[in-house]
Amino acid sequence: MARGVAVLGVGMHPWGKWGRSFVEYGVAAARAALKDAGIEWKDVEFVAGGDTIRNGYPGYVAGATFAQALGWTGAQVASTYGACATGAQAIDVARARILAGLCDVALVVGADTTPKGFFAPAGGERPTDPDWLRFRLLGATNPVYFGLYARRRMETFGATNEDFAQVKVKNSRHGLANPNARYRKAVTLDEVMASPVVSDPLRLLDICATSDGGAAVVLTSLDFARRHTTDAVTLAAVSTVTPRFPNTIIEMPNFATDSAASVPAPDVPFKDSIARRAYEAAGVGPEDLDLAEVYDLSTALELDWYENIGIAKPGEAEQLLRDGSTALGGRIPVNPSGGLASFGEAIPAQAIAQLCELTWQLRGEAGGRQVEGAKLGVAVNQGLFGHGSALLAKR
Amino acid sequence: MRGAKERVAAVEGWFRMDEAEPRLLGVRCRACRTSYFPKESFCRNPSCGAADLEEIPLSRRGKLWSWTDNRYPPPPPFVAKDPFEPYSVAAVLLEAEKMVVLGQVVAGVDAAAFRLGQEMELVLDTLFEDEAKQYIVWKWRPVAA
Numbered sequence A: 001m002a003r004g005v006a007v008l009g010v011g012m013h014p015w016g017k018w019g020r021s022f023v024e025y026g027v028a029a030a031r032a033a034l035k036d037a038g039i040e041w042k043d044v045e046f047v048a049g050g051d052t053i054r055n056g057y058p059g060y061v062a063g064a065t066f067a068q069a070l071g072w073t074g075a076q077v078a079s080t081y082g083a084c085a086t087g088a089q090a091i092d093v094a095r096a097r098i099l100a101g102l103c104d105v106a107l108v109v110g111a112d113t114t115p116k117g118f119f120a121p122a123g124g125e126r127p128t129d130p131d132w133l134r135f136r137l138l139g140a141t142n143p144v145y146f147g148l149y150a151r152r153r154m155e156t157f158g159a160t161n162e163d164f165a166q167v168k169v170k171n172s173r174h175g176l177a178n179p180n181a182r183y184r185k186a187v188t189l190d191e192v193m194a195s196p197v198v199s200d201p202l203r204l205l206d207i208c209a210t211s212d213g214g215a216a217v218v219l220t221s222l223d224f225a226r227r228h229t230t231d232a233v234t235l236a237a238v239s240t241v242t243p244r245f246p247n248t249i250i251e252m253p254n255f256a257t258d259s260a261a262s263v264p265a266p267d268v269p270f271k272d273s274i275a276r277r278a279y280e281a282a283g284v285g286p287e288d289l290d291l292a293e294v295y296d297l298s299t300a301l302e303l304d305w306y307e308n309i310g311i312a313k314p315g316e317a318e319q320l321l322r323d324g325s326t327a328l329g330g331r332i333p334v335n336p337s338g339g340l341a342s343f344g345e346a347i348p349a350q351a352i353a354q355l356c357e358l359t360w361q362l363r364g365e366a367g368g369r370q371v372e373g374a375k376l377g378v379a380v381n382q383g384l385f386g387h388g389s390a391l392l393a394k395r
Numbered sequence B: 001m002r003g004a005k006e007r008v009a010a011v012e013g014w015f016r017m018d019e020a021e022p023r024l025l026g027v028r029c030r031a032c033r034t035s036y037f038p039k040e041s042f043c044r045n046p047s048c049g050a051a052d053l054e055e056i057p058l059s060r061r062g063k064l065w066s067w068t069d070n071r072y073p074p075p076p077p078f079v080a081k082d083p084f085e086p087y088s089v090a091a092v093l094l095e096a097e098k099m100v101v102l103g104q105v106v107a108g109v110d111a112a113a114f115r116l117g118q119e120m121e122l123v124l125d126t127l128f129e130d131e132a133k134q135y136i137v138w139k140w141r142p143v144a145a
């Protein structure tokens, strides 16, 4: 069983469309996390930054960018990128360093400033980059992939547009009580159903927006944490798994799946393997969970995640939603933070924000969105180009 | 005027420019027989890793795995018509290759009539055009019942 590290402090800059530098959001989140941990910036030995690819060179070296902004101290540094799973990569680098005994105190920071509208590929002619080509040859925006998954779910499991809309209704209610959420307004079924179709069967309010925001966590060794608090939240496991060949589900930004004609598809599909690896490392199972934060890039994808993380069997996610099990007060609340539906996506900050939410929930500090008595939570995410992300936190 | 312009592939070497019998062009590993589309220069089977791959045409027909559409113009480098005309995108399972391949659906097909598993076939069609040329890409079209 893997040893854990302590989540001693967490902090966020509220999500929104603030239009300022990502560095500001990252520094604000970092200072909040340090204050929450009761740690001085000068005591941080290692800084892990989650990179942003839409903010020039400082974004590619985010660890150093945040360290410089907080004031050079000679701390060691790393900068990582894994698309939507960037935050988990940064967390894992810091965690591994602590577990290796190379440091006791690490700060992990991710922040983004995003443009309006569809995510577009980076500029320039790049006819060998599949992310450029999928826009050029297919116009395959991210919602196109989400639409394919959603339609597949409707055709194979009988999901309805109303089911998808109810995910938004649920998450928007959860987000009402989250001061860091961008959207704090209860959305009704009628409002979702009246919003324009973007990529059938998904409507505008089924698809998450892009946001500015920042999140940070202070990770420490368990020994260090015991000297500061009696009851720190433990980051019990991190999964950054990649797919196994052949990957037979079409993935952003690809044109085709791998072929399963010569080598059979693996027993456990990629998305099912993401949380499973974390459960195995920590010696727990989905039945032990009190809550989950899942990556609801679309409402329909939240339903897929119920099955991928093992809280529902294939085809049974809609039932879990319909009977209220995944709403606050239900058996296994999903996205008590309000999820991407309430936040919008600030890519390199998002997995770190998921760990902030797990930590607040496990401490009992989540206020109006508290999952009563929460002891174990999972946060899952997937970054394009094969980045799995699962964080398992316990108290 | 349509038809008067030179028709050129929008991407080199991804499909056979044969309007009557178009095929996607992939590669197959000579060692483990795994197929790839788009082409690879080495085999990605972790138990193989050979670099000896031969070009092969993929099956022209497959079964509809899922579908969706674009109601709003995608950002560049997509070249959108003005005014924009929404279009469908299909994911089609090639049964021999056990591989799902994406493509736009030709204009004029009512996606509301689509059924999971229905037969689809590859055709060539214009992706966009400029003053001199029409740029051609593969698209999916339902096989008439």
Ligand SMILES: [Zn+2]
Residues within 6 Å of the ligand: B029, B030, B031, B032, B033, B034, B043, B044, B045, B048, B049, B050
């Ligand atoms: Zn091979």
